Amino acid sequence: MKIEICAFSGYKIRPGRGVRFVRMDGKPFLFANKKCFSRFNHKRNPRKIRWTQFYRKAHRKNKSALLKKKKTRRIVKKERGIVGASLDLINARRQQQKEMKTATLREQAIKELKERKRSKALRRKKEREERRKKKKTTEKKDKKRTQREQNKKTKNKFNTKQKNIGRKF
Numbered sequence: 738m739k740i741e742i743c744a745f746s747g748y749k750i751r752p753g754r755g756v757r758f759v760r761m762d763g764k765p766f767l768f769a770n771k772k773c774f775s776r777f778n779h780k781r782n783p784r785k786i787r788w789t790q791f792y793r794k795a796h797r798k799n800k801s802a803l804l805k806k807k808k809t810r811r812i813v814k815k816e817r818g819i820v821g822a823s824l825d826l827i828n829a830r831r832q833q834q835k836e837m838k839t840a841t842l843r844e845q846a847i848k849e850l851k852e853r854k855r856s857k858a859l860r861r862k863k864e865r866e867e868r869r870k871k872k873k874t875t876e877k878k879d880k881k882r883t884q885r886e887q888n889k890k891t892k893n894k895f896n897t898k899q900k901n902i903g904r905k906f
Contacts, residue, residue, distance in 0.1 A: 743769040745777045747790025 741750045744766040756768045758777075768774040776786065783791040793799050818824040 741767050743767065743773055745769075745773040745783050745789065747783070747794075748773075 738752055740752075741755070742748070743750055743755070746769055748769045750767060750769050754769070756771065756774050758766045758768065758774065760766065766777065768777065776783075783789040784795045786792055816824055816827075818827065
């Protein structure tokens with residue numbers, strides 16, 4: 738047994754009762770009686786007709802609206818002293834702890850900055866040294882090249898003398 742609800746008034750409709758109407762778009766409507774059906778056909782708004790459940794709900798006429806809502810208790814937080822320590826002492830310690838935390842955070846931030854600066858300086862130093870080494874190696878290579886070239890020239894001269902000497906005899 739399925740109890741349905743009237744499309745206009747909102748009343749409960751028992752099985753075997755009511756009027757079923759299917760609109761041209763295929764949407765079915767179930768009405769409690771002819772009165773509801775005729776009002777629906779005349780396009781009356783059920784929220785404006787006083788005896789419908791929709792009116793009662795819209796204007797808060799139902800029983801649930803008459804009942805007062807239970808007030809929820811607000812929890813009020815109270816601070817009290819502990820045995821051996823007054824509230825003032827506890828608050829003072831809290832304040833000290835906050836100050837200590839902020840001080841330690843500052844110190845840590847300063848340390849991190851110093852470390853970053855050191856690491857940057859070390860990187861720069863290494864880069865400079867590498868550049869110097871490269872320059873030195875290139876200079877050494879250039880010197881060696883020039884020496885080789887000079888040696889070749891002197892060898893050629895020496896060789897030519899020997900050849901000339903050898904021919905004279």
